[in-house]
Amino acid sequence: MPDELLHLENIKKYFGLRGGVPWRQAQAVKAVDDVSFVVRKGETVGLVGESGSGKSTLARVATRLLDPTAGRVEIGGVDVTKVSGRKLRPVRRKVQMVFQDPQASLNPRQSVGTILTTPFRAQGIRPTKIQLVELLEQVGLSAEHLDRYPHEFSGGQRQRIGIARALSVQPELLVCDEPVSALDVSIQAQVLNLLADLRDELGLSYVLVAHDLAVVRQVASRIAVMYLGTIVEEGPAAEVYDHPAHPYTRALLSAVPVPEPGAVRDRIVLTGDVPTPISPPSGCPFRTRCYKAEDICSTKRLVLEAVAGSNEHKAACYLPEI
Template sequence: MTEELLRLDGVRKHFGLRGAPWRESQTVKAVDGVNFVVRKGETVGLVGESGSGKSTLARVATRLLDPTSGRVEIGGKDVTRFRGRRLRPVRRTVQMVFQDPQASLNPRQSVGTILSTPFRAQGTRPTRGQLIELLQKVGLSEEHLERYPHEFSGGQRQRIGIARALAVSPDLLICDEPVSALDVSVQAQVLNLLADLRDELGLSYVVVAHDLAVVRQVASRVAVMYLGTIVEEGPSDQVYAAPAHPYTKALLSAVPVPEPGVTRERIVLTGDVPTPISPPSGCPFRTRCYKAEDICATERPVLELVQGHTEHRAACYFPEPPTS
């Protein structure tokens, strides 16, 4: 079996909200019982609406946030309760590329200083040649070392963020909406860069996105999140061709068809996304689902294999029938 780089078992991340004098304190269940695996050589897409818990899950997976409960394994080692210096080896295995390159780069530091930071955090001092090599890997050059983030375009800043993540030679990059803040023309360039780096360096990726077209372009496997849980996962070609969960089917129905005169039946979901402070009983999607029945309100469905498949799973009592 292919080596596992990341495993999450029953991971939950809850945030406490301090109550006002007239209101009790509350708990936001941002991630609520997720099992997730990334193997060497994979590119996994993590998709869902805003507020579904994707970014929180990414931060827990990189140990930027502590899980409330559950287990986080990186490189086969349980790192759930690691702190401080014990996390240094973890940082050499998993790195993160953030959504907004302008916010994630220190405006008071030059590019050379920004790229030196990961080396210093690991107790080493990089040579100028190492910094130049990092820039060249992402399509920039030596002359950019002395410049500051505000002197670059959005796409160039994201390339710097990718170069910083590559500084410690990680095996896995978790990219949190890596192209959502960029122009469409630049998005393709950054996605092509990630694909080239994957082939050149043997990287694995988790790509967090709400744009299903982006995920389809880069991912070999897809996991769909809704209200802090994964409701469907499987090989991307199977999930896109025959979604089993009603939520996934509704998301895909909203993707534009890039062919004139070709239309897709649109599934419009009714109601609002429930609050993660008080999620529905049973299936979290039942309040908006067009197939919900009484059983959906009593017990949460678990991820089970879709009929006729060995890797495609959905958490639904009434999955969509397989296509012929």
């Protein structure tokens, strides 16, 4: 489709794991297992799930920071699955990434001015000081910050610098890997509001990775829920929040605090641990923890199917909540 900025088709990403002893065969950690995913112009897609569900790995495959084991990655309608090295430079101008920990993603030995200049130089561009100042002003900082170093800023300010660096090459899509999880609650709201303002001002699209559904609700137009390397539910944000179809999504939403004194929410407590991605369960990967699981759930893994006649809202479940 002409308005698709990112199209992931049947993406798999396995990591090799050597056996602990010589006679034990090497195993594969199935971090992402057969995921298809689309982001269109103007969308903010929230990619949510527990830690270890494969969200960050999928984000890195989408930005070609990791090579997929199998599948197809299209950015701006161009297949970049096999592209590497210098040929990736035009791709980098369309898609940029904002990392989870700004303290780790910013070089402590470089000033802010040098950090912002690096993406320009990678594209063969020599930026002016005016351009660098404009980048800082877009994220709520000023010219006086150009000569400072990352350790001189708060966590929220460092994340703003990371966002400014991502904006330097004027991308169409930002992939944000838990951009507020390392920040105080009050600062989280400021950064999310900044992302929303930049979306409206610059016409950006986002993939917003998070483990907290309350965080992405503020800005997401569409939600994709991941569990054990697969997407188990996807749809418009309002439908997913108001009418969750997959038991896992319902359990996640039940854990979101209610911001009203005295309000009570029926809590769904999942039993057991998340299965190992080395050897996931047969059939539905969530069945070992699901409160609705039946024998049929172990037979075959379902693909995403329409829920209650909706073309946009889909879930991979034999017993969806309708």
